[in-house]
Amino acid sequence: MMRSAKKELINKTARALFAAGGVSVLIVIILILIFLFKETIPVFSGAEITGKNSISVSSKIIGASISERGNLISYVFQGGLSLVDRNGANINRFDLPEKILSAEFKKNTLLVADADKIYLYDYRYVSDGSASLDSNAELISLFQCPMPKGMKTAVVSSKDDTSVDIIYYGDKRIQLIKYSLGGNIEQVKIDTEILSVIKSAEVYFDGSLIAVSEDGRIYVIDESGNVSDVLKEDGISAFGMLTGKRGFVVADLSGNISVFSSSNREGSSSFHKIHKIESSGKKVTSIFLSDKDRTFAVIYEDGSMRLYYSTTEKLLLEINDINGNMLISGNGKNLLSYGSKLHLYDIKNNHPDISFKALFGKIWYEGYSEPAYVWQSTGGADDFEPKYSLMPLIFGTVKGSLFALLFAVPLALCGALFMNQFMHPDLQRLIKPAVEIMAGLPSVIIGFLGGLWLAPVLEQYLPGILLGLVITPVAVIFAGHLVEKFFTRSGGEIYGKEIFIILPVIVLVFGTSIMFSNEISTVVFNGDFKDFFFTKTGTPYDQRNAIVVGFAMGFAVIPVIFSLAEDALSFVPREIIAGSLALGLSRWQTVSGVVLKAAKSGIVSAVMIGFGRAVGETMIVLMATGNTPLMSLSPFNGFRTLSANIAVELPETAVGSSPYRILFLSALILFIFTFAINILTGFIRGNMRKESK
Amino acid sequence: MKKVLLLALSGLVLSTGLFSQNVSVDGAIPSYSKKSGISGSLNSIGSDSLINLMAFWSEGFKKSYPGVKFQIEGKGSSTAPPALIEGSAQFGPMSRKMKSSEIEAFVKKYGYKPTEIVVAIDTLAVFVSKDNPLKSLSLPQIDAIFSKTRNSKYAKEITLWNQIGLSGAYSNKPISLYGRNSASGTYGYFKEHALYKGDFKNTVKEQPGSASVVQGVEKDKFAIGYSGFGYKTSGVKAIAIAPTEGAAAVEATYANALSGKYPLSRHLYIYVNKAPGKAVDPAVKEFIAYILSKEGQEIVVKDGYFPLTANMAKQQLDKLK
Incomplete structure (x- = not known):
């Protein structure tokens, strides 16, 4: 009698143990699955605005900049530059020339122009070493020189410790001049005439200049000054070079946005339209690009803004009532719009580079001669275009x-x-x-x-x-x-x-x-x-x-x-x-x-x-x-x-x-x-x- | 499994011959003087190119300080920043500079930038099998061999040996490509400098370690591959490289690496976490001091890399003050 009861007990325990084992295996598998899903799902979420600060400014803003991590804002007005924190509290103020016509910030530089002169400054955000964020800024005057004859606009194209390259363009003439810092010796690298009125220009990765004209032509000017007329669009209203300088964004008069890049075929570069984003029916007034990745902001004439990512052609974000221009902070987590007022947006935009098409479809990458399935997830530099085809x-x-x-x-x-x-x-x-x-x-x-x-x-x-x-x-x-x-x-x-x-x-x-x-x-x-x-x-x-x-x-x-x-x-x-x-x-x-x-x-x-x-x-x-x-x-x-x-x-x-x-x-x-x-x-x-x- | 792999690979490396150039350490670099009371356990996670150096340094260091324990992992430079950020290692050896995104991630956690110490000079070599008659290539040619984007603007893609002037047994033979995996600093450095930031061809065989690149080239008569010069064996030869098309080709020698004439030379780094104004852990400081001493730099030479000059070594040491 005792023995059978014992047997019963053993049987029951064994059965319970087996059942528990089986169930726990099942639970573990389900947990793994949940974990994998949890780690994966954020990839497919778009960008969103998580906060907004508005700062009133008394004078008209000519140019502005935002620190890499979005906590400091600088803006240029007639005769000066103000550095404020994200709530608008003053931190520092620098003097600039009166009667400024334009002020342009680019990585650690500020270029200011008045009617006949340009002023170049080294401008950078600094941290006092104790905190994780930049806490102040430094403005150092590098040099000033007269605007070359017939030129209307000056843009810094690159700067290192010893020299700076500046692009000048007027109606039909374009120049690229290299200045040695300290000695202020100038060397004209490119000086050439173009047939139509230049709208905007930037340096391409190989050292050539890309210039676009209002009537829709895209010119490439190589380092020896030879001009080739490579593409014709239906008028151009805005232009910008993507980070890495391997591709550029162009908006035509009807509001279509295209991304162009060149590929090397048998010795000569040929340019292709690698991405096209259909018009939303509104005219584009300007394009602002991120330094961090291939995100860019498109500003429309009605004051609205759309944020796109070039590789995936993904619409990330839309804001309706920005006033004027739009900057993207260095870490991609803040947007700053400036015009009569400053608006600082905090955005969450963690995975702009991933879409269903990026993972499973053919994509035309910068520098490629055709769309392709490519896996090449990292590069040596930050400005690399990641390729994630599975x-x-x-x-x-x-x-x-x-x-x-x-x-x-x-x-x-x-x-x-x-x-x-x-x-x-x-x-x-x-x-x-x-x-x-x-x-x-x-x-x-x-x-x-x-x-x-x-x-x-x-x-x-x-x-x-x-x-x-x-x-x-x-x-x-x-x-x-x-x-x-x-x-x-x-x-x-x-x-x-x-x-x-x-x-x-x-x-x-x-x-x-x-x-x-x-x-x-x-x-x-x-x-x-x-x-x-x-x-x-x-x-x-x-x-x-x-x-x-x-x-x-x-x-x-x-x-x-x-x-x-x-x-x-x-x-x-x-x-x-x-x-x-x-x-x-x-x-x-x-x-x-x-x-x-x-x-x-x-x-x-x-x-x-x-x-x-x-x-x-x-x-x-x-x-x-x-x-x-x-x-x-x-x-x-x-x-x-x-x-x-x-x-x-x-x-x-x-x-x-x-x-x-x-x-x-x-x-x-x-x-x-x-x-x-x-x-x-x-x-x-x-x-x-x-x-x- | 990874560990077994590394063990097997480093075994292969240790058995390979060291290169024959006569490089000696700058006489002005002082000998290491022993301090007292140094102990603790030190972890290093990072570059595979630096794993042997780290192992030799740690052995040498332990002779002075038997109480110090070392754990060294080398899976690629990109593994160093996450390890430093998580605090799982005090040393992050890297064969390239940290990218700004990696520095940013570090700053986010600690509020200051990681400290970069240059510990040796490395030259990246392009290897072919020892019987291969090829003597030199220009950088644009290397780009046309390895890259599908050809950012150097070299006219034609190079896929066959006769396109770079070989004949006989090599004519009309396809070039077989070997390289490092994407976690390595070597991969990133080569991509940036030899490929002009372009993309690798899909046919480049990505090997998990520098030694297996050399192994692959050794066993494959029609192969070409890149890895650190220190991994050269008697079965392969490093070719001279011309910085531009038509320029004179430069051998990978110490003098050419120091003067910057050799286009693919780079610094090797160890990153440490040092708060500004505060002293680092004495064991960490002494280890770096050892690396930058005469003894440490002699190990650099022994392992096939190039040593720092006295001036450079002093500059690096000052970073920890």
């Missing part, structure tokens, strides 16, 4: 997995079938654990060997190995036939141990074909397979290619498929097999007609789970391929997978940044991928079971 990575993941399966499925399934149905039990006891040990090999070792040992070997003996892959199975079938004919008929001692005859055949045939690799090359491929392949297809043979990964990753996937398929075969009731044999079917007929049919669902799920394993595999791909984000079907070049990409890039990304969230998104995609495979496996299995009943 398509090459998804493609690589699928390509790598398929090549692994191509290698693993025939070997694993045939191996499992042979071992389970034909092999001697003594050998079975040896082989099964051996394959399981294979599963225990760390994938980093497989990857290391794949990249540094297998890749060069494969390159050297490729024709032989390919031939071996074709003729070895044929030789095996032939040898099997001979074994059947000469050994089993007589006594049957060989039963289950055919492998000892077949194995030498495999080694011999495969070995011979590899030995004659060079001869095959010479005869069939005209000397060298790699050259042959390159001249026939135009794609070069790459040492770290999909075949290498197929072998290496296949090696990791084989034990998974083998074990699961073998289990499925073991579950086929012996009575069915015995019945089939008793009815006079041969062993092969029994295996192909009865056993395989009965184990079909298990075998399919073994393959699917093997696929799932290959999709998530990281280390092998990381080490054995070149992680090249290509989208090419060629078996002889590499790829980059989602998982390897996460491993390579996650350590470097700042928490909460766009690349960080995209890596989480790719983790989510991987998760959904494997999840979908598992569901599909279950579904197929269920269907097949129903069928076989």
